[in-house]
Amino acid sequence: xxxxxxxxxxxxxxxxxxxxxxxxxxxxxxxxxxxxxxxxxxxxxxxxxxxxxxxxxxxxxxxxxxxxxxxxxxxxxxxxxxxxxxxxxxxxxxxxxxxxxxxxx
Amino acid sequence: xxxxxxxxxxxxxxxxxxxxxxxxxxxxxxxxxxxxxxxxxxxxxxxxxxxxxxxxxxxxxxxxxxxxxxxxxxxxxxxxxxxxxxxxxxxxxxxxxxxxxxxxxxxxxxxxxxxxxxxxxxxxxxxxxxxxxxxxxxxxxxxxxxxxxxxxxxxxxxxxxxxxxxxxxxxxxxxxxxxxxxxxxxxxxxxxxxxxxxxxxxxxxxxxxxxxxxxxxxxxxxxxxxxxxxxxxxxxxxxxxxxxxxxxxxxxxxxxxxxxxxxxxxxxxxxxxxxxxxxxxxxxxxxxxxxxxxxxxxxxxxxxxxxxxxxxxxxxxxxxxxxxxxxxxxxxxxxxxxxxxxxxxxxxxxxxxxxxxxxxxxxxxxxxxxxxxxxxxxxxxxxxxxxxxxxxxxxxxxxxxxxxxxxxxxxxxxxxxxxxxxxxxxxxxxxxxxxxxxxxxxxxxxxxxxxxxxxxxxxxxxxxxxxxxxxxxxxxxxxxxxxxxxxxxxxxxxxxxxxxxxxxxxxxxxxxxxxxxxxxxxxxxxxxxxxxxxxxxxxxxxxxxxxxxxxxxxxxxxxxxxxxxxxxxxxxxxxxxxxxxxxxxxxxxxxxxxxxxxxxxxxxxxxxxxxxxxxxxxxxxxxxxxxxxxxxxxxxxx
Numbered sequence: 001x002x003x004x005x006x007x008x009x010x011x012x013x014x015x016x017x018x019x020x021x022x023x024x025x026x027x028x029x030x031x032x033x034x035x036x037x038x039x040x041x042x043x044x045x046x047x048x049x050x051x052x053x054x055x056x057x058x059x060x061x062x063x064x065x066x067x068x069x070x071x072x073x074x075x076x077x078x079x080x081x082x083x084x085x086x087x088x089x090x091x092x093x094x095x096x097x098x099x100x101x102x103x104x105x
Numbered sequence: 106x107x108x109x110x111x112x113x114x115x116x117x118x119x120x121x122x123x124x125x126x127x128x129x130x131x132x133x134x135x136x137x138x139x140x141x142x143x144x145x146x147x148x149x150x151x152x153x154x155x156x157x158x159x160x161x162x163x164x165x166x167x168x169x170x171x172x173x174x175x176x177x178x179x180x181x182x183x184x185x186x187x188x189x190x191x192x193x194x195x196x197x198x199x200x201x202x203x204x205x206x207x208x209x210x211x212x213x214x215x216x217x218x219x220x221x222x223x224x225x226x227x228x229x230x231x232x233x234x235x236x237x238x239x240x241x242x243x244x245x246x247x248x249x250x251x252x253x254x255x256x257x258x259x260x261x262x263x264x265x266x267x268x269x270x271x272x273x274x275x276x277x278x279x280x281x282x283x284x285x286x287x288x289x290x291x292x293x294x295x296x297x298x299x300x301x302x303x304x305x306x307x308x309x310x311x312x313x314x315x316x317x318x319x320x321x322x323x324x325x326x327x328x329x330x331x332x333x334x335x336x337x338x339x340x341x342x343x344x345x346x347x348x349x350x351x352x353x354x355x356x357x358x359x360x361x362x363x364x365x366x367x368x369x370x371x372x373x374x375x376x377x378x379x380x381x382x383x384x385x386x387x388x389x390x391x392x393x394x395x396x397x398x399x400x401x402x403x404x405x406x407x408x409x410x411x412x413x414x415x416x417x418x419x420x421x422x423x424x425x426x427x428x429x430x431x432x433x434x435x436x437x438x439x440x441x442x443x444x445x446x447x448x449x450x451x452x453x454x455x456x457x458x459x460x461x462x463x464x465x466x467x468x469x470x471x472x473x474x475x476x477x478x479x480x481x482x483x484x485x486x487x488x489x490x491x492x493x494x495x496x497x498x499x500x501x502x503x504x505x506x507x508x509x510x511x512x513x514x515x516x517x518x519x520x521x522x523x524x525x526x527x528x529x530x531x532x533x534x535x536x537x538x539x540x541x542x543x544x545x546x547x548x549x550x551x552x553x554x555x556x557x558x559x560x561x562x563x564x565x566x567x568x569x570x571x572x573x574x575x576x577x578x579x580x581x582x583x584x585x586x587x588x589x590x591x592x593x594x595x596x597x598x599x600x601x602x603x604x605x606x607x608x609x610x611x612x613x614x615x616x617x618x619x620x621x622x623x624x625x626x627x628x629x630x631x632x633x634x635x636x637x638x639x640x641x642x643x644x645x646x647x648x649x650x651x652x653x654x655x656x657x658x659x660x661x662x663x664x665x666x667x668x669x670x671x672x673x674x675x676x677x678x679x680x681x682x683x684x685x686x687x688x689x690x691x692x693x694x695x696x697x698x699x700x701x702x703x704x705x706x707x708x709x710x711x712x713x714x715x716x717x718x719x720x721x722x723x724x725x726x727x728x729x730x731x732x733x734x735x736x737x738x739x740x741x742x743x
Contacts, residue, residue: 026725034721101718 007055011048018044031085031095035078042074108173108194111155114202115241117148118234125231134226138217141230145213145237149206159199160604170196170609172311176247185306193247193310196605197387197462201244204469207592208376209237211585215477216368218581219484229269233372236262240377244384248308249298252385256294256349259378260287266373267365279361286358290348297341304334314391316450324396336397343386343405350382350438353412357666359435363427363489367480370427375434375476376469383441383465390458390607394450406446406537410544413439415664417551421558422650422661425489426479429559430472433515436548437468443545444530447537448607455607456614457537460529463601467522470596471514474589475556478508481582482563485575491559495566500575503583505564507590512560514593516553517628519621522597524628528621529602535620546627553631561639 017040024037046067053063085095092099121144125137132140165171176191213233220229239258246252261284268280302308304327305320313320320335327334344355351359362374373379386393386405393402413436420432441461448457481504486493498505514521517528527549534542577583602614638649650657659665 022728026721026728097719097721100720 007051010051014044014047014051017047029097031088031097031100034097035081035085038081039074039078042070046070108155108175108192110151111192111194111202111245112175114148114151114155114206115238115245117144117151118238118241120144122231122234122238125227125234129227129231132227137227137230141234142210142213142217144234145206145210148237148241149210152202152206155194156199156203159194160196168610170604170611172609174247174311183306186302186308188250188308189247190251191247192245194245196609197384198244200462200466200605201384202241204380204466205237205240205244205377208372208469208473209233209240211473211477211589212368212372215371215480215582215585216366218579219368219480220366221579225269229266229366232262232265232269233369236266236373236378240381243381246310248310249301249313250308252388253291253294253298256345256381256385257291259373259381260284260291260349263287263362263373263378266369267362269365269369273364276364279358279364283358283362286355287348290355291345293341293348294345297338297345300334300338300341304338310388314389316391316395321392321395332400333397335392336400339389339393339396339401340404342389343401343408346382346385347408347442348382349385350379350442351412351435352382352408352439352442353415354666356412356416356435357670360423360428360431360663363425363431367427367476367483370431371473371476371480374431375472379434379438380441380465380469383438383445383461386442386445387458387462390445390448391450393445394448394607402446402448404446406443406541409439409442409444409446410541411439412436413443413548414544414551415439417548417555419660419663420555421551422657424491424661426482426491426494426559426563427476427489429555430475430479433475433552433556434472436552437464437472437515440527440530440545440548441465441468443541444533447533447541449537450607452606452608452610453612453614454536455612456529456602457533458607459602459605459614460526460533462605464523464526464530466599466601467514467526467593467596470589471511471521471523471593474507474511474586474593475515477582477586477589478504478511481578481586482508484578484582486569486571491562493569494563496564496568497575498564501564501577503577503586507583507586508560508564510590510593512556514597515556516632517549517624518553518632519625520594520597522593522595524621524625525597526601528616528624529614531624532617532620535617546624549624550627550631553628554635557632557635558639561635565640 021037021040021044024040025034028034028037049063049067049070053061057063088100089095092102121141125132125140159170172193172195174191174193176189176193178187179190180188182188213230216229216233220226223229236259239255239262242255243252243259246255264280264284267283268277270276298308301313301320305313307313307320312318315321324335325333329337332340346352348355359374359379363370365374393399393405416432416435416439420429420436423429423432441464444457444461444464446457448459448461449455481501482494482497483489485497485501485504488494510521514523517524531542531545531549534545600614603611606612653660662668
């Protein structure tokens with residue numbers, strides 16, 4: 001509970017954050033940028049969890065707990081994604097999305 | 106009596122077959138011949154021992170030959186209807202064991218000489234062993250289904266051996282013809298088996314053949330188109346038997362089957378496989394006799410008599426010696442069928458059955474001898490045709506003597522084997538049906554005539570232009586000839602009626618002197634006529650052939666049966682039935698399937714563009730879809 005800030009303000013903020021992430025995910029040409037966009041989507045949901053937990057059910061802790069999980073998973077996922085991107089770079093000397101199309105064959 | 110060792114008799118040839126078949130290329134021909142002969146020798150010794158033990162020591166209890174069996178359940182359908190695998194020992198199966206092992210052993214020994222130097226030597230022995238195994242299995246079968254399995258197996262091995270010279274087009278055609286014609290007949294057999302299984306609830310021979318059993322007592326309980334269901338079943342089974350035994354009108358495969366190597370003709374198409382049909386009728390004889398008061402047996406008798414006459418007439422005009430022997434085989438098989446057809450059941454009236462089995466036994470010996478002798482001649486002159494032979498008695502004394510013995514035996518000259526068995530068949534026919542008796546006597550004369558026609562043609566007359574001087578065959582070929590010649594002389598003296606009768610009790614048969622005199626006189630007349638016609642080269646044969654004109658032409662073309670069947674098959678069946686069906690199949694059935702396939706390919710080609718491989722396209726589709734579903738849930742959910 002933060003004084004003077006209602007739940008709607010925060011949820012609006014996270015929605016904006018989420019759609020920035022989605023927009024970035026769809027439009028960026030660089031794999032690293034896409035990864036950053038995914039992180040933004042995840043962060044939007046983390047904030048949502050915490051806020052809803054804090055505002056609506058202040059007595060329990062599940063939401064907060066889940067946000068920690070999500071951060072952990074996101075870290076693991078980032079490590080994996082970066083590893084894949086590095087390997088890809090070694091193969092095709094590029095981290096552009098359009099160059100990864102060769103993988104469909 | 107402990108019969109479990111009898112299982113070894115079929116198993117040994119099977120093992121030999123597997124051994125020679127698997128290590129085909131690795132075994133030297135010299136070894137594989139010995140392996141084949143040795144395996145058969147062990148089987149034969151066991152068969153003789155089994156026969157001795159069964160007939161003389163342990164088989165007879167209280168004056169009745171016991172039916173012994175040992176079996177395991179193989180497929181269980183209901184409590185009563187199950188298919189067993191096992192062995193059945195009774196007088197006819199033991200007798201058949203002796204026949205098969207004797208002839209097969211002789212043929213194995215003979216083949217070592219005849220097939221010497223052939224490329225597929227080992228393969229040949231493997232196939233011979235496979236055939237012998239199947240034939241043993243057939244005679245020892247405990248139920249209809251088991252006999253059917255081995256029945257098809259002998260068909261397959263016959264197919265393999267007829268088509269042994271697989272580079273020859275005619276051999277392949279003959280093999281296919283034999284297989285298809287017999288398979289066609291076996292279709293009747295299979296339906297017969299199923300009808301019997303359905304109405305009697307059992308396949309087991311012991312249950313079916315029991316004269317007081319429910320199968321025979323209740324034969325009339327179901328009827329179909331004026332005859333009882335079991336009568337139909339027996340007719341259908343007889344069709345199967347007629348196909349294997351080359352009875353008219355399913356005989357067309359047997360002459361062509363002579364394309365196979367001569368030892369094969371001796372083993373399969375003279376002595377063993379072709380008698381399977383006779384054996385089948387004999388095996389179910391109580392059913393044939395009691396169901397519908399022997400109605401089916403009358404069919405058997407007439408088909409047999411007609412086939413005997415028909416084949417004997419054709420045999421007179423053939424110029425290929427193996428074909429003469431093939432038609433002679435068909436004629437003698439007709440004799441056996443006829444014998445079964447005129448037989449009774451109890452005591453002395455079962456003489457027809459006894460005589461038929463007796464003739465089967467003696468015929469196996471002298472017809473195998475005839476074929477092996479013919480093989481020896483063919484080996485020497487490298488031709489099947491009578492016109493390439495003549496005056497061979499100087500070059501091949503042993504073949505000459507043994508062939509003469511066999512020819513005398515088949516002509517029914519006393520005291521050789523054929524005389525006794527043929528006489529018994531004629532006695533049975535005389536007591537039962539005069540018309541069939543007259544046909545039988547006439548056929549006996551014809552038999553003597555055509556047999557001596559080829560005998561004189563081969564061994565007497567003038568020498569032909571031989572490429573190299575014909576010489577007597579090696580010992581491996583003459584030894585079986587001598588053994589079989591000895592058997593052809595002696596087996597007639599076996600008191601067969603004491604051992605093999607329909608009621609399994611045995612009786613003492615007496616020679617019917619007037620009938621025997623008539624039969625042998627007719628045989629001698631046949632021989633004398635052949636003497637006049639063919640002993641010295643003269644024009645008599647041609648003159649008479651011209652005198653008969655059309656009839657001669659028809660006969661030498663086997664009454665155009667091949668052509669008629671060809672016409673029916675090609676012009677009517679293929680053209681009017683198969684071709685429209687094929688067209689329908691190709692156009693509509695295949696067309697539908699091809700259409701479905703083509704549509705799928707075309708559609709996928711069109712929608713292939715959707716799969717761009719760009720992750721962001723997919724993500725856009727996913728998010729767009731999620732948004733749309735979200736909107737639907739929010740605004741349209743009521």
